[in-house]
Amino acid sequence: MEPKAIMNPILEGNFYTSSKKNSFYQVKVDENYLGLLNTNGSLINNQMISIRDILGSRCARRRKRIGENCECHPKGKNRVLSFLENTLDEQDKSAYLHIYSYVMKNSKTGSPQKRHSFKLTLRFRLFSNYEDNMKEAFKWRNTLKQLVEKTQWRNPLLKSVENYDVDTDKGNRLLIVLNPKSGPGKSREIFENEVKPVLMEADIPYDLYITRARNDARNYIKTSNVLKWKRGIVTIGGDGVLYEVVNGIMERTDWKHVTKSIPLAIIPGGSGNGLAKSLSFCSGEPYDHNPVLISTLNIIKGFPIPVDLVRIETQSEVAFSFLSFGWGLIADIDIESERLRIIGSPRFMIWTVARLIGLRTYTGRLSFLRVPAEKVKEVVASDKYVEVQIQDSYLMEEENDKKSTNHVDCNSNSSFDMDSISLDTGCIRGEPDQVGRTESFYSLSSHKSAYHSDNASSSYLSLPETAKKSRTTIYGPKSQLPSLNKPIPKSWEVYQGEFVMVHATYQSHLSGEVYFAPDCKPNDGIIWLLVAKAGISRVNLLQFLLGLSNGTHLRCPFVEMIPVFAFRLEPLCEGSHIVVDGEVLPHSSIIQAEIFPGIVSLLNKLPPAENATSSR
Numbered sequence: 001m002e003p004k005a006i007m008n009p010i011l012e013g014n015f016y017t018s019s020k021k022n023s024f025y026q027v028k029v030d031e032n033y034l035g036l037l038n039t040n041g042s043l044i045n046n047q048m049i050s051i052r053d054i055l056g057s058r059c060a061r062r063r064k065r066i067g068e069n070c071e072c073h074p075k076g077k078n079r080v081l082s083f084l085e086n087t088l089d090e091q092d093k094s095a096y097l098h099i100y101s102y103v104m105k106n107s108k109t110g111s112p113q114k115r116h117s118f119k120l121t122l123r124f125r126l127f128s129n130y131e132d133n134m135k136e137a138f139k140w141r142n143t144l145k146q147l148v149e150k151t152q153w154r155n156p157l158l159k160s161v162e163n164y165d166v167d168t169d170k171g172n173r174l175l176i177v178l179n180p181k182s183g184p185g186k187s188r189e190i191f192e193n194e195v196k197p198v199l200m201e202a203d204i205p206y207d208l209y210i211t212r213a214r215n216d217a218r219n220y221i222k223t224s225n226v227l228k229w230k231r232g233i234v235t236i237g238g239d240g241v242l243y244e245v246v247n248g249i250m251e252r253t254d255w256k257h258v259t260k261s262i263p264l265a266i267i268p269g270g271s272g273n274g275l276a277k278s279l280s281f282c283s284g285e286p287y288d289h290n291p292v293l294i295s296t297l298n299i300i301k302g303f304p305i306p307v308d309l310v311r312i313e314t315q316s317e318v319a320f321s322f323l324s325f326g327w328g329l330i331a332d333i334d335i336e337s338e339r340l341r342i343i344g345s346p347r348f349m350i351w352t353v354a355r356l357i358g359l360r361t362y363t364g365r366l367s368f369l370r371v372p373a374e375k376v377k378e379v380v381a382s383d384k385y386v387e388v389q390i391q392d393s394y395l396m397e398e399e400n401d402k403k404s405t406n407h408v409d410c411n412s413n414s415s416f417d418m419d420s421i422s423l424d425t426g427c428i429r430g431e432p433d434q435v436g437r438t439e440s441f442y443s444l445s446s447h448k449s450a451y452h453s454d455n456a457s458s459s460y461l462s463l464p465e466t467a468k469k470s471r472t473t474i475y476g477p478k479s480q481l482p483s484l485n486k487p488i489p490k491s492w493e494v495y496q497g498e499f500v501m502v503h504a505t506y507q508s509h510l511s512g513e514v515y516f517a518p519d520c521k522p523n524d525g526i527i528w529l530l531v532a533k534a535g536i537s538r539v540n541l542l543q544f545l546l547g548l549s550n551g552t553h554l555r556c557p558f559v560e561m562i563p564v565f566a567f568r569l570e571p572l573c574e575g576s577h578i579v580v581d582g583e584v585l586p587h588s589s590i591i592q593a594e595i596f597p598g599i600v601s602l603l604n605k606l607p608p609a610e611n612a613t614s615s616r
Helices: 130-150 187-201 216-223 239-249 255-261 274-283 291-301 329-343 346-357 373-381 538-547 608-613
Strands: 011-017 024-029 033-038 043-050 054-060 063-066 082-088 095-105 114-124 174-178 206-210 232-237 264-268 303-313 318-321 324-328 362-370 408-411 420-424 450-452 471-474 493-505 509-511 527-533 559-571 578-580 583-585 591-604
Touching: 011 114, 011 130, 024 130, 043 095, 054 130, 054 187, 054 291, 095 130, 114 130, 114 291, 174 187, 174 216, 174 239, 187 206, 187 232, 187 264, 187 291, 216 239, 232 239, 239 255, 239 264, 239 274, 239 318, 255 591, 264 274, 264 291, 274 291, 274 509, 274 591, 291 591, 324 329, 324 362, 324 591, 329 493, 329 578, 346 538, 373 559, 493 559
Parallel strands: 114 420, 174 206, 174 232, 232 264, 264 591
Antiparallel strands: 011 024, 024 033, 033 043, 054 095, 063 082, 095 114, 206 450, 303 318, 303 591, 324 493, 324 578, 362 493, 362 559, 408 471, 493 527, 527 559, 559 591, 578 583
16 A cells, blocks of 8 residues: 655655646655655645656756747647757756656546556756756756666676666667567557657667568577677567567577576567567556557566476477467467458457358367366466476576587567646746657668667667578477377377367467466466367357457367366368467477476566565
8 A cells, every 4th residue: 555645755855836836846755655745745636656657767958949838828738839959948047857657547437547657847946057956956866766776677697786877787788679560560660659768768778670581580589699688688579579589599509598697578569469468467567558558668667577488399390489389270360360460450350250151170189298186276276476396407407518419400491637747946847858869760671770779878780680590400498208209108188089279378368359368377387278179069169259358268168278288289181270379380290399387587567466575
């Protein structure tokens, strides 16, 4: 519960607000909150901003303005103030501190909570000269920065907290891998208009790599010194680009060190976006209102959490999956609707209707190792995160075994405006200075393009060309299952016959609208294997598909959700797609999958209870 007052403030000051003439307020800051109070010490409409919701702050001087209207006397809602570019107002001796936060706001209409941008501008004019006012503003900024940093995760590979300076530490960077062709092809616009401004508010430096072809991200991750991006590797696009990044890591001989040291993250720009939805669902963040914003905040304010991977082996290749494996109906819908990808997620609904009309069945043999009922009950009864036992047999091996046989060679084909409040000792609110340059994207014909953040520590470079893909050497954890040409253990169960679909997942959602495995946690060590056998009617199948939005699909007859550690699928017919994380695998007469718990880390905000007790 939020405190009613800040009793021992670290910072406090008196300011006027430009939104109300002659209104005087106090601003107080302690280790947990920034509070806006009336002169009697009471809160302004419960305005207590958690330090955990503050991204960053910036000191600036006001620019020259065109026009005579004072900002505390706006004339009409559509009035726009214009500023002379790159021209500072030397007549104004004030300094300004802009504080950026994203706060949870209750809806008046009864809809779920949403996160809203909340910008607070403090004007410092205690002294007669600009330099002393700016020193005071910087004192507030530096204190706020230290408080905010204590609530955020730092990679242990960076220097100690005492000597840490986010402005100068070159290692505290993100690598952003963007696929401009994902989904409806709007990843560039998503980055430029939605992601980049938030990163700038948080003072997070980054490097941006734009993919140019299939497997480009995979090759780049495989051949680059990814350890220099200690804050993490972020993908913008669909689930497929993260799939390439994960498998690029598993093609590295130092994959163990990379997976331990560098967290991954995803910002949705595709059609499905199942992983982004699953992670936000676990943290209790309101994803559906603004998926890109929530996912970006998860990266900035998040901590690395362990996430399971599934090793999938066919006769021609080995792949590592973080989301799902599909054969049958849902896989067909996913792949065959690609021709409609320009319309985004509605493509799935359109193709679902088509597949219901022309329903197909497939013959095959499905074998699996079922999870004991006791473990399933433990997972279901747990909170949205569970404790996992990481398999030390491969994570704790020494790095000198890189050249061992642990790899596979294969060919791989209110009265207060919540959006902006300005508090100062006068009536003019300044605009933040834009540091650096304004960037624009190169055209698609560019063969080398990289875009670096506008932070002072950033620079503009061209990232090197990636190596051409030839043969693939898969490292990563060694399989603990029998080889494909050997029989399964007797303890495994076998289903044989005709199926409408076999679909496995290790996340709760397959897409933003498909709540596929209600009991699934991102690190529970379980593959949730859904089997729909032939004989299900179109009415029941329609009921199943409609229930995917709320998790009631498991009540349908002929549908079974089986928790397993591993499975083997042997398609006895051709014609269906084999899909892993939205990517098609070549047809194989045998496919084998096993789960490796908590093998990678993804940046995500923790649930409230854990977030309150987490430490750096």
